Amino acid sequence: MRPIRVLLSVRESATKINPFVTLLVDALRQDGRVEVEFFSWPAAFSGRYDVFHIHWPEAITRGPSRFQRAASLVLSSLLLLRLRLTRTGIVRTAHNLNPHESGWPGERQILHAYDRATAEWITMNRHTPVPAHGRRSVIPHGHYRDRYHVSSPASGSSRTLLYFGLVRSYKGVDTLATAFSDAVDLDEYRLRILGKPDPSGISPELRRLIEDDPRIEPDFRYIPDDILATAIVDSRLVVLPYRAMHNSGAVLLALSLHTPVLVPDNPITRDLREEFGSEVVKLFPDELTSDSLSSAVAELAEAGFAPINMDSRDWNTIADSHVDVYRRANSW
CATH class of the missing domain: 3.40.50 (Rossmann fold)
Structure with missing residues (x-):
């Protein structure tokens, strides 16, 4: 045949x-x-x-x-x-x-x-x-493990939060920056924002927050694969504050590299939590807030770390x- x-x-x-x-x-x-x-x-x-x-x-x-x-x-x-x-x-x-x-x-x-x-x-x-x-x-x-190779899983002692991907208005990066700046429990953390913006992606509010808070570190360009993989592995939590999330390759990439994610609560992300476990798939309701962000980080600090099984993918x-x-x- x-x-x-x-x-x-x-x-x-x-x-x-x-x-x-x-x-x-x-x-x-x-x-x-x-x-x-x-x-x-x-x-x-x-x-x-x-x-x-x-x-x-x-x-x-x-x-x-x-x-x-x-x-x-x-x-x-x-x-x-x-x-x-x-x-x-x-x-x-x-x-x-x-x-x-x-x-x-x-x-x-x-x-x-x-x-x-x-x-x-x-x-x-x-x-x-x-x-x-x-x-x-x-x-x-x-999964992405055949493309992105790393030497070891993420460290539980990292003090870095990460957003990566195209910076578009619907992805809520300005909301993430606001929540991070307002989270008093995260003073010792930094927030990295990696990705190329479109014209709507960098709002005046996001620019102001970046200027006012030196812990927010943007890199507004296309990020090469090796640099992106290292950034994900070196992060304690990947935060994807999309205002509407359906299928997301970014979620699967973070999990492929053994890094927990914080994503909006909806039927699709609940299925991901059931598949991979609540220890690594954290959900926030409605719009991301400083309380939701702080709670997710605190839960990670209390939980042990185990490699993420991606056999189903x-x-x-x-x-x-x-x-x-x-x-x-x-x-x-």
Whole structure:
């Protein structure tokens, strides 16, 4: 039986900024039952593939200029027509509930058309909604231990709290900085903020807090993998104060490197707490406060440390589950 040919909706350049893409592709290629190709418009229209696997669909409907955005919308519509005419199976991984940024007029209609044409949906948790006509497969987000290598687990004596990732307004970094500055029990701690901001990410309040509190140490740039891994391992707690959290690769990265996390309380993070334990997955209700932050740190100081088991997030198992989905998508 020949391998199933799969065209991903992500370009190869995504491997430089998104480790999830690299880890998934590597696992699928090592499996041997799938041939994976990255997206390009020539490959999409003239390539031979059995399944089109969509990740972050807005990536193919947008572009850096007005002309490229308009062209991408037209090409996306034509591609959907090609997929229908050739009866190519469409698989969609639902990473987010909605795109992080709004798109052009007409984009929503095109994305809805792709949704209607998708028969196989992959969600990373059991709470992500999918269209009633689609078949759901829950395939969890894999661990990062094959990409980020560290010599030892995090130290229980660290006095560093860490936020890492893109600095966007919805991620609540200004709320974290406020809570940290107001937490009198954390005078001996420092807060590191690592990540490249978008235009909305650094609010006037965040700038003021950074200027007023020397314990807040920002590094507003893209952080190389080795530096990021070291920063996570050297931290007592990773704090992700998102105002809305769904799937989060940052949570899995911190846990992969044996570092506890503090995240908002919702059904998905409660599942993570049940999976990995309340000792390493700490939850805060509503918006992060200084009391919530102080309580999480105090609980860590009282608890013993044990390495975090990530067997449930093994990439070989994840690849095997993807192959099953591709076979179903290619069978109609």
